[in-house]
Amino acid sequence: MRKSIALSMFLLCIPARAELLKFEDAGDDIRAVFRDDGKEFALAGKLLRTKKPAPDGALFVELAQDDDLRPTAVSRGMTVAALDLITLPPGLRARALRDLLPRLREKSAAKRILAHGKGEMGAALVEAGALFDGLLLQDVEAIPSGAAKAPRTIETWGADAYWRATPRAAPGGPEPQNRRSFFLAGAAAPGAAANCAASANVRSGRPALRALLVALDEWTRGTKPPASRAPGAADLVTAGALVWPKIPGLPAPPAGERLVPRIDADGNELSGLRLPDQALPIATFTGFNAQKDKGGPPCVAGATLPFPTTKAEREKAADPRPSLVERYGSRAYFVATMRVVADRLVKERLLLPEDADAYVAAAKTAPF
Structure with missing residues (x-):
């Protein structure tokens, strides 16, 4: 009896695992349904297939719905999976990626998986990191130091990261070999500017992101990326x-x-x-x-x-x-x-x- 009670209490302490209930790939449309803690959540997306896939082509998972990296990815023979991951609760996002990626890899016949995300979406990529060959991250805090199986990672952030209510932390320790960091000087993420005293800063960091996506693609195929360009202690x-x-x-x-x-x-x-x-x-x-x-x-x-x-x-x-x-x-x-x-x-x-x-x-x- 005691063993039965103890086993029941142990099972109650185990967090519920997300379950992929349905996956549909109808042309360019992707739809998945997950069950998590007794509730169901739907995820929608688009699958953009290139007409001439590269022989060692990649699947590019795009979580930043307002960005324009897709044409660059397609031009390099990648299949793009644009996923609306923000519709899922934060605790489910990385687990959903773990369930989806094997299916998307099979659909695209990709040999490598790259991904791009910013903020919370980028954090979900980091949490699911071992599934990827390369990550391009925007404004993601608290990226763990490079573990043995961590993907090659290029991170970027702009000037606003230092001036918000919770500013970016100062760099600490040497940079891992599997990471490159780029501070986009003078660039700022778009935000509500209707009640601003000065004209908004609309400088775009997207040209840098396009080049860094290419560098990441080449890095996962064996070519070293450009050296990091980020402020050191003497620059702050x-x-x-x-x-x-x-x-x-x-x-x-x-x-x-x-x-x-x-x-x-x-x-x-x-x-x-x-x-x-x-x-x-x-x-x-x-x-x-x-x-x-x-x-x-x-x-x-x-x-x-x-x-x-x-x-x-x-x-x-x-x-x-x-x-x-x-x-x-x-x-x-x-x-x-x-x-x-x-x-x-x-x-x-x-x-x-x-x-x-x-x-x-x-x-x-x-x-x-």
């Missing part, structure tokens, strides 16, 4: 130690002893991966902003503070930053220098040729 200071230029309209930075990247005389960040529009800026880009109306909705965005166009405009506004004409001279020089900067990043495998061309084309419409 307390927020209060930063000396900001007296830019008209600059929002007050969040207070506290948080560690943040060092800035230059314009207020732009110095460390990390500086994409062409950060290396040759036309504005100061921050990872923070401020509410315009204190009684209104929160401002969840970075800020863009354009440089004055001419010396006269700069002097009239009492702006300490050199104007566009003073720093670049002519648009022709700006475009030519943009080509040099962009091509260097292509050689370093941190920018795709088509994105380099897009930066040069944008430079031809610079406001001076």
Whole structure:
């Protein structure tokens, strides 16, 4: 009797296991139903098959529904499984991936599995990590140190990671061999900006993500990726130690002893991966902003503070930053220098040729 009671209590302590009840693959549509703790949860997705799969092709699991990495993956012969994992409760996501991936691998005949996710979705990928050959993560905190069976991982984050209510932690210890880290200087995740004091920072980190996806694909096939570009201890200071230029309209930075990247005389960040529009800026880009109306909705965005166009405009506004004409001279020089900067990043495998061309084309419409 005692043994029976003890066994019953032991069984009650075992957490309920998720169960895959149904998996359907109808053309491009994926549908799965899971049972977890007596409740059923549905997961929807899309399966995008390339017309010319690579001989050693991969399955690319895309959890960031608002991102545009799918065309890059398809162009490299990958099958893309775009999954709406956010519909599942957090505790079920990694377990659902463990049940789904063998079926998706079989459907795609993939030899490798890569994945991309950000925030909570990226955390689910980390938890299910051993199932993947490579992970591309955006803004995921507390990634465990590389274990023997951990996948090759490339992580990225932007300027806003240092300025939010719970800022990114300072780096600790040497980087594992199976990880690369990239701080996208001056980039900020899109957020609610209707009640922001300054114009929102809309600089995109997607060109870097596209290049890093290619690097991750090559890494899982034996080619070493580019070296990490992330702030070390010497590149970080307390927020209060930063000396900001007296830019008209600059929002007050969040207070506290948080560690943040060092800035230059314009207020732009110095460390990390500086994409062409950060290396040759036309504005100061921050990872923070401020509410315009204190009684209104929160401002969840970075800020863009354009440089004055001419010396006269700069002097009239009492702006300490050199104007566009003073720093670049002519648009022709700006475009030519943009080509040099962009091509260097292509050689370093941190920018795709088509994105380099897009930066040069944008430079031809610079406001001076």
